[in-house]
Amino acid sequence: xxxxxxxxxxxxxxxxxxxxxxxxxxxxxxxxxxxxxxxxxxxxxxxxxxxxxxxxxxxxxxxxxxxxxxxxxxxxxxxxxxxxxxxxxxxxxxxxxxxxxxxxxxxxxxxxxxxxxxxxxxxxxxxxxxxxxxxxxxxxxxxxxxxxxxxxxxxxxxxxxxxxxxxxxxxxxxxxxxxxxxxxxxxxxxxxxxxxxxxxxxxxxxxxxxxxxxxxxxxxxxxxxxxxxxxxxxxxxxxxxxxxxxxxxxxxxxxxxxxxxxxxxxxxxxxxxxxxxxxxxxxxxxxxxxxxxxxxxxxxxxxxxxxxxxxxxxxxxxxxxxxxxxxxxxxxxxxxxxxxxxxxxxxxxxxxxxxxxx
Amino acid sequence: xxxxxxxxxxxxxxxxxxxxxxxxxxxxxxxxxxxxxxxxxxxxxxxxxxxxxxxxxxxxxxxxxxxxxxxxxxxxxxxxxxxxxxxxxxxxxxxxxxxxxxxxxxxxxxxxxxxxxxxxxxxxxxxxxxxxxxxxxxxxxxxxxxxxxxxxxxxxxxxxxxxxxxxxxxxxxxxxxxxxxxxxxxxxxxxxxxxxxxxxxxxxxxxxxxxxxxxxxxxxxxxxxxxxxxxxxxxxxxxxxxxxxxxxxxxxxxxxxxxxxxxxxxxxxxxxxxxxxxxxxxxxxxxxxxxxxxxxxxxxxxxxxxxxxxxxxxxxxxxxxxxxxxxxxxxxxxxxxxxxxxxxxxxxxxxxxxxxxxxxxxxxxxxxxxxxxxxxxxxxxxxxxxxxxxxxxxxxxxxxxxxxxxxxxxxxxxxxxxxxxxxxxxxxxxxxxxxxxxxxxxxxxxxxxxxxxxxxxxxxxxxxxxxxxxxxxxxxxxxxxxxxxxxxxxxxxxxxxxxxxxxxxxxxxxxxxxxxxxxxxxxxxxxxxxxxxxxxxxxxxxxxxxxxxxxxxxxxxxxxxxxxxxxxxxxxxxxxxxxxxxxxxxxxxxxxxxxx
Numbered sequence: 001x002x003x004x005x006x007x008x009x010x011x012x013x014x015x016x017x018x019x020x021x022x023x024x025x026x027x028x029x030x031x032x033x034x035x036x037x038x039x040x041x042x043x044x045x046x047x048x049x050x051x052x053x054x055x056x057x058x059x060x061x062x063x064x065x066x067x068x069x070x071x072x073x074x075x076x077x078x079x080x081x082x083x084x085x086x087x088x089x090x091x092x093x094x095x096x097x098x099x100x101x102x103x104x105x106x107x108x109x110x111x112x113x114x115x116x117x118x119x120x121x122x123x124x125x126x127x128x129x130x131x132x133x134x135x136x137x138x139x140x141x142x143x144x145x146x147x148x149x150x151x152x153x154x155x156x157x158x159x160x161x162x163x164x165x166x167x168x169x170x171x172x173x174x175x176x177x178x179x180x181x182x183x184x185x186x187x188x189x190x191x192x193x194x195x196x197x198x199x200x201x202x203x204x205x206x207x208x209x210x211x212x213x214x215x216x217x218x219x220x221x222x223x224x225x226x227x228x229x230x231x232x233x234x235x236x237x238x239x240x241x242x243x244x245x246x247x248x249x250x251x252x253x254x255x256x257x258x259x260x261x262x263x264x265x266x267x268x269x270x271x272x273x274x275x276x277x278x279x280x281x282x283x284x285x286x287x288x289x290x291x292x293x294x295x296x297x298x299x300x301x302x303x304x305x306x307x308x309x310x311x312x313x314x315x316x317x318x319x320x321x322x323x324x325x326x327x328x329x330x331x332x333x334x335x336x337x338x339x340x341x342x343x344x345x346x347x348x349x350x351x352x353x354x355x356x357x358x
Numbered sequence: 359x360x361x362x363x364x365x366x367x368x369x370x371x372x373x374x375x376x377x378x379x380x381x382x383x384x385x386x387x388x389x390x391x392x393x394x395x396x397x398x399x400x401x402x403x404x405x406x407x408x409x410x411x412x413x414x415x416x417x418x419x420x421x422x423x424x425x426x427x428x429x430x431x432x433x434x435x436x437x438x439x440x441x442x443x444x445x446x447x448x449x450x451x452x453x454x455x456x457x458x459x460x461x462x463x464x465x466x467x468x469x470x471x472x473x474x475x476x477x478x479x480x481x482x483x484x485x486x487x488x489x490x491x492x493x494x495x496x497x498x499x500x501x502x503x504x505x506x507x508x509x510x511x512x513x514x515x516x517x518x519x520x521x522x523x524x525x526x527x528x529x530x531x532x533x534x535x536x537x538x539x540x541x542x543x544x545x546x547x548x549x550x551x552x553x554x555x556x557x558x559x560x561x562x563x564x565x566x567x568x569x570x571x572x573x574x575x576x577x578x579x580x581x582x583x584x585x586x587x588x589x590x591x592x593x594x595x596x597x598x599x600x601x602x603x604x605x606x607x608x609x610x611x612x613x614x615x616x617x618x619x620x621x622x623x624x625x626x627x628x629x630x631x632x633x634x635x636x637x638x639x640x641x642x643x644x645x646x647x648x649x650x651x652x653x654x655x656x657x658x659x660x661x662x663x664x665x666x667x668x669x670x671x672x673x674x675x676x677x678x679x680x681x682x683x684x685x686x687x688x689x690x691x692x693x694x695x696x697x698x699x700x701x702x703x704x705x706x707x708x709x710x711x712x713x714x715x716x717x718x719x720x721x722x723x724x725x726x727x728x729x730x731x732x733x734x735x736x737x738x739x740x741x742x743x744x745x746x747x748x749x750x751x752x753x754x755x756x757x758x759x760x761x762x763x764x765x766x767x768x769x770x771x772x773x774x775x776x777x778x779x780x781x782x783x784x785x786x787x788x789x790x791x792x793x794x795x796x797x798x799x800x801x802x803x804x805x806x807x808x809x810x811x812x813x814x815x816x817x818x819x820x821x822x823x824x825x826x827x828x829x830x831x832x833x834x835x836x837x838x839x840x841x842x843x844x845x846x847x848x849x850x851x852x853x854x855x856x857x858x859x860x861x862x863x864x865x866x867x868x869x870x871x872x873x874x875x876x877x878x879x880x881x882x883x884x885x886x887x888x889x890x891x892x893x894x895x896x897x898x899x900x901x902x903x904x905x906x907x908x909x910x911x912x913x914x915x916x917x918x919x920x921x922x923x924x925x926x927x928x929x930x931x932x933x934x935x936x937x938x939x940x941x942x943x944x945x946x947x948x949x950x951x952x953x954x
Binding site: 023057060061062085086087089091092093095096097099100101102103104105108112113115140156157160166 | 768842844845847848849850851852853854855856862863866867944946947949950
């Protein structure tokens, strides 16, 4: 039995059935069905207002639901006439604004979560050591940097060895360099603990880096669920494709379809793309192109002519913005830069270009 | 685990509903709804704030509805309120209100500017003065002046002849002076907050783009205009609502004002509630007119000067002469506002037999000995201290509940209504509250229902509560709103139940605002005058009534000794409370208070 399997056995199973939450006449969550297997790291990805925070707070028991059911390890904890309070759900949470109690020391903040399980306070020191804050036990939160505060929040969530940990956009308040370090700490420590994790974010790069599985939410509904690779390669809708990273979008008409590979006529030419959903020949489509599917090339029959509008150094490579006869392409990568105004040619790989019916 | 209600099948639900319907359909469901905390809060708000005032204000239009006359609809009471001494009172109130507003705004604004924008020495003393004046009721300031300059008063005992000055001070000049002194803290706070938020970048921008110092100053004045108008409106509203000066200096000077006309109508025999109600309407209209005028003047002229990018303003160096002028001015202000009243009260309390023509007028502690030994003089302080403690505690709990509703993330319709009710109640003069309580709790319908609160300690406590609740809530809303909801949510998620979360997280974070609010409510209630004057039950005398009664009997020594002891006791309670917090609260709790 591997370490991962041992760890996985500790996580809780979570099941959401026909979950609904209304604010007035609008739905924050509309018939959400979701199951999370024990020990999995699930990321809920969506824009502001998609319902991901509402969903997480409902699972935590901070907010109530209007209809449907939430069950943790088979035990129903939320329903239209039932609400187990947060302290009765046996979970932990890392908040976006850290939510550290300002009048308590780091050790007291972390130790709070131990009283529920009546465990030894010695665990506090060990957990703080694990997050690299062993020497900060007596400090108050306002004496710590943003990254240190978030690590205290992580220690508080993990110290009681909960079977379910919820993450509410924990990296959104951190600087870019700290964000990457904290992401790694969250990923490793949570997986080590074996707990099931539900993590919400609006950042697709963060979601792809962390998740075993991603659920894309939009206006209170689940739009797609799958492994990160699947979401990236086979977006189920234009919304999912748009939200998970694009270089260019354009409108066109489907001219031919060969299996999943379509030929789309756009103003100024034709592009080959993938159809992940059925589209009728002759239908108007939206064409969405991933950055990874666009590259600079030498002149040729399939090449798209263009001119460089802007170039940005991204550390090791260059991102170009190129205006072409088909439209503007952003994030066109190359290891050497082209000058602004330089003529160039692009090629689009059909695997990374998607056509969806309008 | 709390609050588990298992889901019921449709059949079970139908069966249960049928059973409930056949047994006791509406009353039980209604009772359960009324027992919900938010419903209980509303019951209290309606019972002590909305109903008494609404019914009282209604009697001006419909005396017959409350057996106060024969007309079901009439404006005759307004006719009487707008003639004779009532009209004179209203005109006087308007005049002194306007004068006090201008005076307080000029003095308070100047203080704010010097304290915030110059390097004036001892400018921190201004904050102390402002808060001391906040806590001192207007009648105590007026009484201090009276004790000094009245016939056979302290100055006369000391061999001076203040009769010329007395002739000037006993009238509109004295009333305006005391009201302006009492209004000055409001002016100072309104304007100093604006000055503090006004970074130097606005002046810098004017100078950089070609404006001279005058243009920059004009720009600053324009940016401060909203605060100046706020100050004028607030001080005017406070001044026309004041009863402390009306009952003391204005009354002694035979200078009628509106609040005293209202008091006289309620104290008359037979009681003239329709007239009192009409005067209350006119007082309210005066207050609302001031606030409406402020809103009209400021329409489209509110400036957002507070931003994360504002630079701290530069302080102007005053130089030797400037510092000297400042020190003399602030010393004079302290003498007029607090020095004279304190000296008047303390010196009068130390002179034996003051106020009588007979006697030796020796300096002694005899008045204090009498207060401590005589039940007539000593018991009012004990009674008021008890009532103030009860009122402050209950008001704090209710205010906390109200503040939580008002500070909630999602603003409900109920929260908006509660906000409007509490705001309106803040604008209501205390004397209107008192008259409203007398009227509402004397209604025959209550006696018929077996509720006989009039003349009881409970009614006085409820009236204190009604006057304290709006301002205590205002004091707490800001602090409660500042506490992130996630702090409590984090405690619940990590295993803390509702009570443990309150005791270990929310309570400690709010400790300092809670203690401050309790103390301010305690001190305000301890020395409260209008409600005490009208609602004190027979046989129990609040300290403010005790003081004015003793002074009314020309026992100036006894009255002022009670006054001094009352203030000292309030200061002792304040010191004790903060001392306990300092000694008993853990380090983290105290750091939080210091940071706030």
